[in-house]
Amino acid sequence: MRALQMARPGGAEHTTVQNIAVPEPGPGELTIDVSHAGVNFVDVMARRGDAGYVPAWPYRPGKEVAGTVRALGPGVTGFAIGDRVAAATVDGGFAEVAVASTAATVPVPEGVPSVQAAAVPLGLATALLLLTDAGRFEPGDTVLVHSAGGGIGGALARLVPLLGSGTLIGTVGRPDRVAAAQQAGYPLAFARSTDLAEQIRTATGGRGVDLVLDPLGTRTLDLDLEVTAPGGRVVLFGNADGGPLDALPPVGRLLGGNLTVTGFSHRGLLAAAPARVARAQQRALDLLAEGKLDAPVVELDSLEDVAAAHDLLAAGRGAGKYVVRVTG
Template sequence: MRVIEFHRYGGPEVLLGIEAEIPEPGPGQVGIDVVYAGVNFADLKARAEGYRVPSLPFRPGLDVSGRVRALGPGVTDLQVGQEVAAFLPGGGYAEVAVAEAATVFALPRGVDLRTAATLPTVLPTAHALVHEAGRLRAGESVLVQGAAGGVGTVVGQLARAAGAGAVYGVVSSPDKVAHAQEHGYDRVFTDPSGFAEEVRRATGGRGVDLVLDPVGGQTLRHGLDVLAPFGRLVSFGNAGSEEPWQVGAAALSPLGRSVSALSVLQLAHTAPGALRELAERSFALVADGTVRLPVTAEFPLAEAAEAHRLLGSRRSTGKLLLKVG
C-alpha cells in the first residue's frame, strides 16, 4: 500500500511516499480502507518539531474517513464495508489505517465520506471549547484566535447556535475576514499582536467572557488581559511554539478569572469514552445542519507536501484534505 511518512524532522520536503505492508488490526482495533485523510496543524508540528512523535519513522494523519476493511478480535459493533470516520494518534496518511475501535465512528445518516474526514479532530475540539471546557452561556461574548481555520470555523457557528451575545475573531490576514464572517463572527480583527486594544474598544472596556486560544505565548497573555470579570480562557495548542508559561492566583483572583486547557489528542489516550461521547454529540450537529466545515483544498495523497506548504503558509481557511482511495 502507499503511505506518506518522514524519517527526519524538517520542512514539507521530508515527507516521503513509500510502499508499506498492509497492517492488520489487533484486539480491539479496526482496519480501515482510507478514502480521505484530514490535514491538521498538529501534523505540521509533528513533521517540523517532533510534536507527539514517539519515534521515527513516523506517519502523520489524525483523522480519516473510509470503509471498514477488517475487525480485530473483540470488535462487534461495526461491520466490514461500513462507512466510518476515525481519530488516530498518527498513521492516517496511508491507503490502510488501523484505529482503536473506541475512536472509530459510524457515519451519521446523510454525512458523506468527504465531509466525514473533516469531523474526528475538529468537531469534538470545537464542541468542547464552546460547551464542555468553555461553558459558554447565552448572552456571553467569546474571542477566538484562528477564526478562519478549521476549529475556528466551527466554533463561530457553535457559539452563535449557543446564543452568544457577541462572537469576535482574530485572523492572520485581511483576506480571511469574509470567511470568518460567513461562519458566525460579528467582528474580525486582523492584527494578531494588537487585537487586545481593539477588543477593549469593541466591548466598551469590559472585555469578553470566553477566550479560546490555540497560539500560546504572548498571544495567550494578551487574551488573558481582555477577559471580563469571571471570564474563562481555554488554551488548546501552542501554534506559536513559544515557551510554555504559568499563571497563578495573583493574576487570576482579582477578577475571578480562570484558565483551562484542552487536547483532544490526550483525551483520546486518557479518556476514550469521554471522547466518544463528545464526538457523537458534535457529529450530530453536522447531520442536522447546525454546523458545517467547508473543505477548501483537496490534494492527492502523493502531494501531501503541497498540502503542508499551504497550511503552513497561513493562507488557508476551513479544512484541507488528502484524497487517498
C-alpha cells in the same frame, strides 16, 4: 498500500508517499479503508519536530479519517465489516488503510458524505469540546478566538451561533487574513497588533469577553487576561509557533479577576478519555446529518497534495479546513 511518510523533521522535502504493508488490527482495534482524511495543524507541528508529537522517525501522520471498516481486531464487537465510520487515529491516517481504536470510532449517519465526516474526529470534535467541556460555553457568551481563519477557527464560528449565539470575535496574525476570518463567519475580526486590546474592549462595550480560545501557547495570554470579563475563562489548546511556554500568571491575578485558565489537548483526551472524544464526534456527525451544521472543506485530490497543504498551514496561509481524498 500507499501511505504518507515523513522521513525526518523539516519541511515538505522530507514528506513522500510510500508503499508499505497493510496493517492488521489488534485487540480493541479495527482497520478502516480510508476514503478521506483530515489535514490539521498538528501535522505541521509533527513535521517540524516539535517535542512530544512524533514517537519515532520515519513517521506516518494523519489524525482523522472516514471510510469503511475493513477488519476487526480480536474480540471487537459493535462494528461490522463494511460499516461507514469516522475515527480519530493516533497516527497513520494518511493511508489507504488506517488503524483506529474502537473507543475513538463512531458510525457515520446516512446522508453525511465521507469528505465531511473526515473533518469531524479532530476538527469539529475539538471545536465542540473546546466550547462545551473546556470552555463551559453558555448561550449569549462573548467568545474570542485566536487564529480565526484556520480549520478550528472556522468550526468554532459555525458552532457558537448553533449553541446559543453571543458576540463572536476573531483574531488573525496579519491584516491580509482579516477577510478570511470574516468569510469564515466572524463578524468582528482583527489583526493581532499593539492596539488589539483596545479594539476588543471597544467591540464589547468595555465589558470584555466571557471565553477566550487560544491555540498560540502563552504568547497572547497577558492579552487574554486583560480582555476577559470577571468570571471569564481562557482555554489554551495549542502552541502553534512551537516556541517556549511561559509560566502561568500569579494566582492572585486569577483570584482577583475570578478568572479561569484551562488547558486542552485532543491528543491527551484521546489517550486518557477516548469516550469523551467519541461523544463529541457523534454529536457533530448527528448535527451534520440533521442539517443543523455544515462542514465546508477544501478537498485535495490525492495524498501527493498533502505536503503542499501543510506548507500553507505552516506559513499561515491556509484556506479553512483541508481534507484529502485517499481512495474515495
